[in-house]
Every structure is written in structure tokens, then in C-alpha cells.
Amino acid sequence: MSPKIQLIGVKKRFGSKVVLDGVDLTVEPRSSLVIIGGSGTGKSVTIKSILGIIRPDEGTILVDGEDVTHLRGAARDKVMKKFGMLFQGGALFDSLPVWENVAFGLIQGRGMARKPARDIAIEKLAKVGLAADVGDLFPVELSGGMLKRVGLARAIASDPEIIFFDEPTTGLDPIMADIINDLIVSTVKDVGATALSITHDMISARKISDKIAMLYGGKIIWQGPTAAIDNSGNPYVDQFIHGKAEGPIKMAVKA
Amino acid sequence: MNPFASIGRATMTLLAHIGRLSTFTGTALAAIVAPPIYGRLIGQQIMRIGYYSLPVVGLTAFFTGSALALQIFLGGNRFGTEAVVPQIVVLGITRELGPVIAGLMVAGRVAAAIAAEIGTMKVTEQIDALTTLATNPIKYLVVPRLIAAVLCLPLLVAIADSIGVFGGYVVATQSMGFSGGTYLKNTVDFATQEDIVSGLIKAGVFGFIIALMGCYNGFNSKGGAQGVGNATTAAVVSSSILILAANYLLTSLLFSK
Ligand SMILES: Nc1ncnc2c1ncn2[C@@H]1O[C@H](COP(=O)(O)OP(=O)(O)O)[C@@H](O)[C@H]1O
Ligand SMILES: [Mg+2]
Numbered sequence: 001m002s003p004k005i006q007l008i009g010v011k012k013r014f015g016s017k018v019v020l021d022g023v024d025l026t027v028e029p030r031s032s033l034v035i036i037g038g039s040g041t042g043k044s045v046t047i048k049s050i051l052g053i054i055r056p057d058e059g060t061i062l063v064d065g066e067d068v069t070h071l072r073g074a075a076r077d078k079v080m081k082k083f084g085m086l087f088q089g090g091a092l093f094d095s096l097p098v099w100e101n102v103a104f105g106l107i108q109g110r111g112m113a114r115k116p117a118r119d120i121a122i123e124k125l126a127k128v129g130l131a132a133d134v135g136d137l138f139p140v141e142l143s144g145g146m147l148k149r150v151g152l153a154r155a156i157a158s159d160p161e162i163i164f165f166d167e168p169t170t171g172l173d174p175i176m177a178d179i180i181n182d183l184i185v186s187t188v189k190d191v192g193a194t195a196l197s198i199t200h201d202m203i204s205a206r207k208i209s210d211k212i213a214m215l216y217g218g219k220i221i222w223q224g225p226t227a228a229i230d231n232s233g234n235p236y237v238d239q240f241i242h243g244k245a246e247g248p249i250k251m252a253v254k255a
Numbered sequence: 256m257n258p259f260a261s262i263g264r265a266t267m268t269l270l271a272h273i274g275r276l277s278t279f280t281g282t283a284l285a286a287i288v289a290p291p292i293y294g295r296l297i298g299q300q301i302m303r304i305g306y307y308s309l310p311v312v313g314l315t316a317f318f319t320g321s322a323l324a325l326q327i328f329l330g331g332n333r334f335g336t337e338a339v340v341p342q343i344v345v346l347g348i349t350r351e352l353g354p355v356i357a358g359l360m361v362a363g364r365v366a367a368a369i370a371a372e373i374g375t376m377k378v379t380e381q382i383d384a385l386t387t388l389a390t391n392p393i394k395y396l397v398v399p400r401l402i403a404a405v406l407c408l409p410l411l412v413a414i415a416d417s418i419g420v421f422g423g424y425v426v427a428t429q430s431m432g433f434s435g436g437t438y439l440k441n442t443v444d445f446a447t448q449e450d451i452v453s454g455l456i457k458a459g460v461f462g463f464i465i466a467l468m469g470c471y472n473g474f475n476s477k478g479g480a481q482g483v484g485n486a487t488t489a490a491v492v493s494s495s496i497l498i499l500a501a502n503y504l505l506t507s508l509l510f511s512k
Binding site: 048051052053077080081083084085087088089091092093094095104105108109110111154 | 291380386
């Protein structure tokens with residue numbers, strides 16, 4: 001089986017600051033890969049590079065074997081239709097009601113009429129455990145957990161082949177985090193999608209992944225099946241998953 | 256500190272800005288002609304940019320017209336030209352003050368609002384979200400605002416012209432002893448099509464500047480709330496300066512014959 005997503009030697013710097021320093025990564029079809037790593041290590045930059053929101057300086061990104069690194073315009077839009085994304089802060093459009101947020105990709109991206117798009121939106125909201133009347137609320141009226149659910153409904157609305165999750169549980173209480181983790185697992189299975197998530201929440205990472213990769217110093221320093229993470233034999237991974245201050249990972253603490 | 260180095264750095268920053276603004280303008284213009292046309296969004300923006308600017312533009316035009324009439328009457332006293340108040344009011348309003356006052360007022364209202372809205376969308380990743388939903392942010396956000404502003408400003412200025420002349424008329428008939436009929440007759444007889452059309456052309460250009468600077472600064476805002484605040488200020492200041500500079504250029508182009 002050829003990989004769904006493949007990154008080969010992807011590099012990105014902002015000014016003089018090197019964020020990605022040759023990332024190599026492979027995501028198999030219908031698998032769920034989680035990238036772990038500390039804050040500011042470039043996890044979001046990695047996802048945004050695949051999405052084409054950030055242009056890498058070097059390297060190649062393949063989606064279904066197609067080189068998408070430099071795609072623009074209509075060709076880029078076509079690849080975009082394979083993707084769904086749950087943003088870290090939700091990134092819901094605050095000028096639109098919830099249902100229109102969920103239906104956005106159907107109406108604007110695919111030119112569907114508003115009425116049938118609304119029906120699909122209500123159906124997707126039900127999938128994430130939200131009642132139909134939530135559809136008429138505006139994003140500012142939602143709690144943190146509801147925001148994530150709506151973001152999830154929007155990400156799956158056009159039945160994407162690949163779904164990206166950026167810190168899906170950050171900022172939620174442990175119970176809500178667990179509910180969101182369950183929803184991610186069930187919706188990804190339901191849609192039959194490939195999932196690529198990033199998080200620093202190890203509970204979430206263990207629950208939603210079948211493979212884990214660790215990003216450190218701009219490179220993937222370890223990857224393997226989720227079950228193998230406790231016996232990685234890698235001191236960086238051990239330090240991270242046990243959350244220890246002592247170890248080879250030095251946090252840049254600014255005075 | 257080497258003075259040449261800092262001059263060089265400032266020049267580089269300025270050139271980088273001009274380069275980025277040119278690219279942005281080019282992308283936006285290309286997006287205007289590319290399908291799809293978001294009619295619904297253009298309609299919304301016409302309401303926000305045009306309709307809701309009517310009170311502000313109307314009030315400022317009224318007071319400007321009245322003050323202009325008063326100045327000409329009182330100042331004209333010195334060399335006996337009180338009689339030409341209607342002619343000078345209509346000339347000053349249609350050619351110059353109508354477009355400039357309306358342009359600056361709308362710049363304050365609309366460029367700020369556009370920059371704040373788009374800037375907030377930028378820092379909360381809503382613009383990235385548009386991209387992931389297969390929607391071009393330039394097409395979806397910038398094009399409707401550009402089209403609406405270029406359509407609305409001439410209409411607003413046409414209204415500002417009428418209200419400005421009316422402001423002069425009120426003062427002239429109430430406190431300068433002009434008869435209403437004479438005032439209006441002198442106004443209509445004197446004003447040429449060129450006076451009015453030149454002002455409307457200026458207005459279209461000002462509309463473009465306002466929407467462009469609002470969008471450009473919004474798209475380039477960085478950081479959180481403070482970044483959005485900076486973008487808003489920059490949008491108002493840069494659009495106001497560009498409006499006044501363009502006004503001079505257009506005046507010299509349109510009337511140099
Ligand atoms: N658009 C950008 N411009 C400049 N620097 C950026 C940009 N996006 C991310 N960075 C920097 O890249 C680094 C990695 O960011 P990010 O990928 O968001 O980290 P995380 O692993 O927490 O998701 C950070 O230091 C951040 O400041
Ligand atoms: Mg991040």
C-alpha cells in the first residue's frame with residue numbers, strides 16, 4: 001500500500017530561526033499517527049506545511065503519491081478537498097452561525113445549495129453529540145467543549161480522506177478531553193479517514209493513535225507503534241512521556 | 256551607530272512594504288475577474304460600507320457646505336465677492352471637499368473596521384481555516400470589500416455633494432439674505448458636468464484605497480490583540496495619507512488641459 005502522506009526532508013525557517021530541519025514522515029492510509037513534542041517545536045508548522053498554508057523552504061510533500069509541495073490555485077484547491085482540519089483554537093468564523101460554519105466547505109468550497117448543506121450540517125452536529133438548535137447559535141455563545149465539537153463537525157462535514165487535529169484536547173477539563181478523544185476515534189473510523197494529529201497530551205496521544213512520532217530539534221527523533229512508546233529506549237521520548245524536568249531535553253527558558 | 260546603515264535599513268523596509276503591497280494588489284485584482292462571484296457577500300459589504308456610512312458622510316458634508324458658504328461670504332467681503340457664494344460652494348464641494356471629506360470619513364470608519372475584522376480572523380487562524388475549506392481568502396474576503404467600496408464611494412460622494420450644497424444653501428438663505436431661487440439657479444447654471452464627474456472618479460479611487468489598505472493591513476497583522484490594534488491604526492493612517500496624495504495627483508491629471 002502506498003503511503004497517504006509522505007514528508008521527505010522538509011525544512012522551514014522563520015528569519016534566522018530554524019523550526020523544521022529535515023522532517024521525514026510517512027502516514028499509512030486509514031492509520032492514525034500522532035506527532036508529540038514540546039510547545040514551539042514546530043508541530044503546527046508541520047501540519048500547515050502539508051496543508052499548504054506554510055511553504056516549506058526545502059523538501060517534498062506527497063499526498064497519495066502526488067507532489068503537492070508547490071501546488072497553487074485550482075490544483076491546490078483540488079487537493080484541499082481531501083483534507084479536514086480541527087484547529088487548536090477552533091478557528092470558527094464568528095460572523096456565521098454554527099450550522100453555517102459546519103456547512104461552509106460544502107457551500108463555498110463545493111457550491112452546494114444552502115438548504116441541503118444545512119441538513120448535512122445538522123446531521124454532522126448530531127454525530128458530535130450536539131442538538132440541532134445549537135446550529136443557530138453563534139460561536140461566541142459556545143463553551144470550550146462545544147467549540148471543539150463544532151470544529152470537529154466542520155472538519156468532517158465534507159467527508160475528507162485525511163483529517164488533521166491540532167491539539168484537540170488542549171484547554172479542556174479531563175472528562176471533556178476524554179469525550180473529545182472518543183469522538184475523534186469514532187468519527188475518524190466512521191468516515192474511514194486517515195488521521196494526523198499533534199498534541200503534547202500523552203493521554204490523548206495514546207488513546208487516538210496507532211503510531212506515534214516525536215518531533216524534537218526540527219527532526220523526527222523516534223517513531224513506532226503506540227504500544228511500543230513505553231519501551232522506546234530513547235531518552236528524549238522517556239523524558240517527554242513521563243514529563244520530567246531532568247533529562248536530555250533542554251527547555252529554552254527566557255529570563 | 257552608522258547613519259548610512261540605518262538609512263539603508265529604513266529604505267529596505269520601505270521597499271519591502273511597497274513590494275508586498277504591490278503583490279497583494281496584483282493578487283486581489285486577479286481574483287476580481289476569476290470565478291466564482293460572491294454576490295451575497297458583495298451585497299453585505301455594500302450595506303456595511305455604503306449604507307451605514309450615510310449618516311456620517313451626510314452630517315460632515317452638511318457642516319462643510321455651511322462653513323464653506325460662511326467663509327466665502329465673510330472673507331469675500333474684503334473684495335466684494337459675496338455674490339458668488341453659490342458658485343464657489345458648488346465648485347469647492349463637487350471638485351474637492353465632497354470626495355475628500357467623504358473619503359476621509361469612510362477611511363476612518365471602514366478601513367478601521369475591515370482591518371480589525373480581517374486582523375482578528377488572521378490571528379485566530381480563521382483565514383487558515385478558509386484555506387482548509389477550499390475557499391480562497393482573497394476571493395472570499397478582499398474582493399467583495401473592494402467591489403463594494405469602489406461602487407459605494409461615488410454614490411456616497413454624489414449624496415455628499417447634494418447635502419454639501421444644501422448646507423451652503425441653508426446658511427446663505429437664512430443669514431446672508433440670498434433668495435432660495437437665485438441661489439439654486441446660480442448653482443445649477445454654474446456647475447459643469449466635469450466638476451461633478453471628476454469628483455466621482457476621485458471617489459472610486461478613494462474607495463479602492465480604503466478597502467485595499469483595510470484588507471492589506473488586516474492580512475499582515477501579527478500577534479494578538481495588540482497586533483490587531485496596530486493593523487487598525489495603520490489602515491486608517493495609510494489610507495488617509497494615500498487618499499490625500501491621490502487627490503492631488505488626480506486633480507492635476509483631471510484638470511490639466
Ligand atoms: N508564521 C510564522 N512566522 C514566524 N514564526 C512562526 C510562524 N509560525 C510559527 N512560528 C514559530 O515557529 C515555532 C514553532 O511553532 P509551532 O509549530 O506553532 O509550535 P507547536 O509545536 O507548539 O505547534 C515557534 O517558535 C513559532 O514562534
Ligand atoms: Mg501548535
